[in-house]
Amino acid sequence: MMTWMELCDPSLTHRKMALNDNKAGMEGLNRDKINKIIMESSKGSRFYENELKKEQQVNQRIERMMLQKAHITEQQLSKAQAQVEKMTSDLERGRDLSRVIVHVDMDAFYAAVETRDCPDLMDKPMAVGSMSMLSTSNYHARKFGVRAAMPGFIAKKLCPNLVIVPTNFDKYRVVSAEVREVFADYDPHFLPMSLDEAYLDISDHLEQRRGWPEALRTHRLHTNNTGTARGIEVEGLSPVLFENSPSSSPCLQDAAGGEVEVFGTCAEEAVREMRFRIEQKTSLTASAGIAPNMMLAKVCSDKNKPNGQYRLPSNRQAVIDFIQDLPVRKISGIGKVTEKMLGALGITSCSHLGQEMALLALLFSETSWHHFLHISMGLGSTHIERDGERKSMSTERTFGEMGALEEQFSLCKELCQDLALDLQKEALKAKTVTLKLKNVNFEVKTRAWTLPCAVATTEELFAVAKDLLKTEIDNVSPQPLRLRLMGVRVSSFASADDKKPLQKSIVGFLHKKQTDSTETDISMSALTASDKITHEPSAHASTSSCCSTVPESGTDSLTCPVCFREVNTTELTVFNRHIDQCLSGVTMGQNNHTDTELERGPCVCEEEVEKEITGGKREEGPKEKGSKLLSRCVLDSVGLRLDSTNISLSTVGLNPVCLNTCPNGDVSIHRANTLKVSSQSDPHVRVCLLSPGGPRPMTTPKPESRDHRGPALTCPVCQETQDTNDLTLFNRHVDLCLNQEVLHELGGLASVDRTTHTAPPAAHKGPCFRNVLFTE
DNA sequence: TTCTTTCCTTTAG
DNA sequence: CCCGCTAAAGGAAAGAA
Numbered sequence: 001m002m003t004w005m006e007l008c009d010p011s012l013t014h015r016k017m018a019l020n021d022n023k024a025g026m027e028g029l030n031r032d033k034i035n036k037i038i039m040e041s042s043k044g045s046r047f048y049e050n051e052l053k054k055e056q057q058v059n060q061r062i063e064r065m066m067l068q069k070a071h072i073t074e075q076q077l078s079k080a081q082a083q084v085e086k087m088t089s090d091l092e093r094g095r096d097l098s099r100v101i102v103h104v105d106m107d108a109f110y111a112a113v114e115t116r117d118c119p120d121l122m123d124k125p126m127a128v129g130s131m132s133m134l135s136t137s138n139y140h141a142r143k144f145g146v147r148a149a150m151p152g153f154i155a156k157k158l159c160p161n162l163v164i165v166p167t168n169f170d171k172y173r174v175v176s177a178e179v180r181e182v183f184a185d186y187d188p189h190f191l192p193m194s195l196d197e198a199y200l201d202i203s204d205h206l207e208q209r210r211g212w213p214e215a216l217r218t219h220r221l222h223t224n225n226t227g228t229a230r231g232i233e234v235e236g237l238s239p240v241l242f243e244n245s246p247s248s249s250p251c252l253q254d255a256a257g258g259e260v261e262v263f264g265t266c267a268e269e270a271v272r273e274m275r276f277r278i279e280q281k282t283s284l285t286a287s288a289g290i291a292p293n294m295m296l297a298k299v300c301s302d303k304n305k306p307n308g309q310y311r312l313p314s315n316r317q318a319v320i321d322f323i324q325d326l327p328v329r330k331i332s333g334i335g336k337v338t339e340k341m342l343g344a345l346g347i348t349s350c351s352h353l354g355q356e357m358a359l360l361a362l363l364f365s366e367t368s369w370h371h372f373l374h375i376s377m378g379l380g381s382t383h384i385e386r387d388g389e390r391k392s393m394s395t396e397r398t399f400g401e402m403g404a405l406e407e408q409f410s411l412c413k414e415l416c417q418d419l420a421l422d423l424q425k426e427a428l429k430a431k432t433v434t435l436k437l438k439n440v441n442f443e444v445k446t447r448a449w450t451l452p453c454a455v456a457t458t459e460e461l462f463a464v465a466k467d468l469l470k471t472e473i474d475n476v477s478p479q480p481l482r483l484r485l486m487g488v489r490v491s492s493f494a495s496a497d498d499k500k501p502l503q504k505s506i507v508g509f510l511h512k513k514q515t516d517s518t519e520t521d522i523s524m525s526a527l528t529a530s531d532k533i534t535h536e537p538s539a540h541a542s543t544s545s546c547c548s549t550v551p552e553s554g555t556d557s558l559t560c561p562v563c564f565r566e567v568n569t570t571e572l573t574v575f576n577r578h579i580d581q582c583l584s585g586v587t588m589g590q591n592n593h594t595d596t597e598l599e600r601g602p603c604v605c606e607e608e609v610e611k612e613i614t615g616g617k618r619e620e621g622p623k624e625k626g627s628k629l630l631s632r633c634v635l636d637s638v639g640l641r642l643d644s645t646n647i648s649l650s651t652v653g654l655n656p657v658c659l660n661t662c663p664n665g666d667v668s669i670h671r672a673n674t675l676k677v678s679s680q681s682d683p684h685v686r687v688c689l690l691s692p693g694g695p696r697p698m699t700t701p702k703p704e705s706r707d708h709r710g711p712a713l714t715c716p717v718c719q720e721t722q723d724t725n726d727l728t729l730f731n732r733h734v735d736l737c738l739n740q741e742v743l744h745e746l747g748g749l750a751s752v753d754r755t756t757h758t759a760p761p762a763a764h765k766g767p768c769f770r771n772v773l774f775t776e
Numbered sequence: 777t778t779c780t781t782t783c784c785t786t787t788a789g
Numbered sequence: 790c791c792c793g794c795t796a797a798a799g800g801a802a803a804g805a806a
Contacts, residue, residue, distance in 0.1 A: 131791085132790085132793065133793045151792040152791095152792090153791050154792075333786095336786085337785080338786080367799070387797090391798090393795090445783080450781070780804085
């Protein structure tokens with residue numbers, strides 16, 4: 001299947017096109033006309049310019065490959081050849097032809113559903129999607145060159161009468177569920193690839209089926225209330241747009257007078273039956289491929305589309321023959337670029353692939369050439385299994401050009417909100433947050449940051465995302481970022497054991513504690529805002545569990561949520577006593593801990609860091625030394641002990657924003673990139689640092705700095721000194737502040753005169769867009 | 777060197 | 790009205806262990 005971009009490419013224009021304006025050719029456009037129209041709609045657009053640039057990059061990649069090829073010696077080649085042959089025979093020995101794999105694909109699914117529900121559409125060219133992107137088109141529209149993955153506005157030029165129906169996923173999901181019910185009868189472990197596509201292993205079904213009486217293989221044509229067989233009615237006017245229904249073979253009458261059809265026991269009959277049942281149930285048709293493995297089944301399902309099926313027999317020779325002249329592009333996983341690269345080596349069909357294996361082994365990575373070898377031998381997975389746990393989750397949005405800071409940040413927050421919601425649905429927490437940006441020139445870049453512990457809430461995500469965004473903004477300052485897309489992704493999910501036991505009980509424990517002790521209540525108000533979060537139910541449990549998990553504690557110790565030290569007990573009563581002491585200690589500004597209590601095995605670097613931070617004597621290369629030490633700390637996920645009242649975060653390469661989201665004793669984040677230890681607090685308070693795991697540079701220091709040292713309390717959220725010493729009042733303020741933290745952030749940023757920003761110390765080195773490198 | 781993180785590219789539906 | 794969204798995998802480059 002050709003993409004519209006390929007149609008754009010004038011160098012491909014000479015190629016024959018399967019597109020036929022069959023019958024009289026009244027409607028539909030010929031290929032040249034299509035190309036011309038697409039070209040005219042595209043030429044000169046920023047999108048098109050970017051496509052050209054990407055194409056250049058691919059061309060350079062090919063050039064480099066050819067250069068490499070030129071340096072290959074005869075000797076290397078024969079060595080590779082031997083390796084390939086060895087591997088080939090090993091693979092051949094393991095060839096498994098015993099399974100019967102089926103790939104089923106609904107025909108023009110979304111379009112078919114829409115047509116079924118609105119028969120008026122039937123004889124009109126239509127597509128499902130929007131002006132900016134189409135998902136599917138019906139066969140009418142395809143005659144005009146209108147296809148999936150083509151923007152609607154171009155489709156409209158190709159076919160002005162095109163009806164564009166917006167997608168309605170809820171509807172497709174319902175239909176999909178019906179189809180899957182049928183799949184399940186043939187393979188309860190079937191693997192859905194999308195709403196309209198699935199792999200099945202029907203080997204077991206066939207085994208059983210052989211012993212089935214006819215009755216079990218007999219299926220009735222559904223009748224509507226007028227008594228007409230729906231399948232037949234459908235062929236007349238409804239959405240089943242294709243002939244050769246699986247039900248087209250002779251029908252029998254059953255006892256009740258309804259029409260029935262009996263299916264055989266072989267694989268083809270079973271699949272035909274399955275397609276028949278799908279059509280009866282949904283009025284939609286499907287195509288299928290039957291083969292000994294998934295890779296081949298996928299190719300086969302395309303062979304007689306629409307509304308058809310193809311079986312590749314389970315014998316080696318049949319497979320070899322089938323593969324021979326198959327264009328490499330037909331194989332799932334070989335896309336436009338790979339096709340082009342192989343093409344440059346004279347490889348277009350799978351048999352070429354086999355012939356050039358030695359060369360490929362030298363030019364491509366191991367995984368790549370192994371994959372090629374499998375393809376050339378017609379090998380593929382013989383058992384289908386559902387995907388394991390998800391690896392990432394993301395949300396992104398495209399919009400009209402956006403340059404305003406406030407807009408960008410509030411959008412970023414929105415995305416974080418959406419994502420947090422999705423995370424919540426699956427009860428996931430992630431360590432890595434990635435920001436994706438696309439500017440008006442379609443240049444894409446991503447910026448990621450890995451935290452030492454998993455996060456999940458909007459605030460936590462936004463704390464990281466907004467900072468990544470800010471870094472990018474600062475990078476191009478004083479020009480604005482002219483965005484057309486923004487996205488946020490999370491990955492590196494916490495492992496299952498990471499996200500439950502122990503911690504929950506601690507939180508619950510504290511919670512209880514709070515309700516029956518006024519004193520504790522007051523004590524807690526002395527903690528930072530983030531600590532207070534811990535008292536809210538599940539949503540914020542992450543914060544506490546995150547940091548309580550911090551030390552590589554064995555199973556025989558608990559981590560105090562106040563001082564973040566390990567308590568060497570599993571007895572809750574003992575632990576309780578510790579926390580009690582700890583809380584009152586923090587409140588009273590006393591150090592309740594003896595030095596031995598402070599000793600805590602796992603943090604190798606604690607002392608070094610402490611010295612580094614406290615001493616104030618950072619004679620040489622404090623930055624380098626500091627961040628080095630710190631990164632070790634981060635790996636150990638430890639808390640730092642702070643002995644001075646103001647610690648420069650940039651010195652140790654920390655990102656202050658991230659501290660917002662973490663409980664941190666009596667330490668607040670100072671505007672000027674410093675940690676501020678409240679005058680009342682224990683000088684040995686511990687801070688749980690949410691800092692980047694890697695060596696990458698951190699934040700740009702903020703412009704102005706204020707020093708708060710008065711006896712009054714400083715709000716850890718808004719950084720403002722509160723004119724009170726009443727902890728209850730202060731607590732209330734922090735609560736309010738916390739709720740509005742994000743807004744405060746936005747307001748603050750928006751009001752900053754951007755020209756006063758100092759140039760960031762090359763947070764991410766190199767040009768903003770790597771692509772630019774290639775065009776020069 | 778080896779392992780990890782970041783960022784980019786390719787693919788698919 | 791002027792080219793989407795989500796997810797996964799692999800590879801290059803750069804640091805850290």
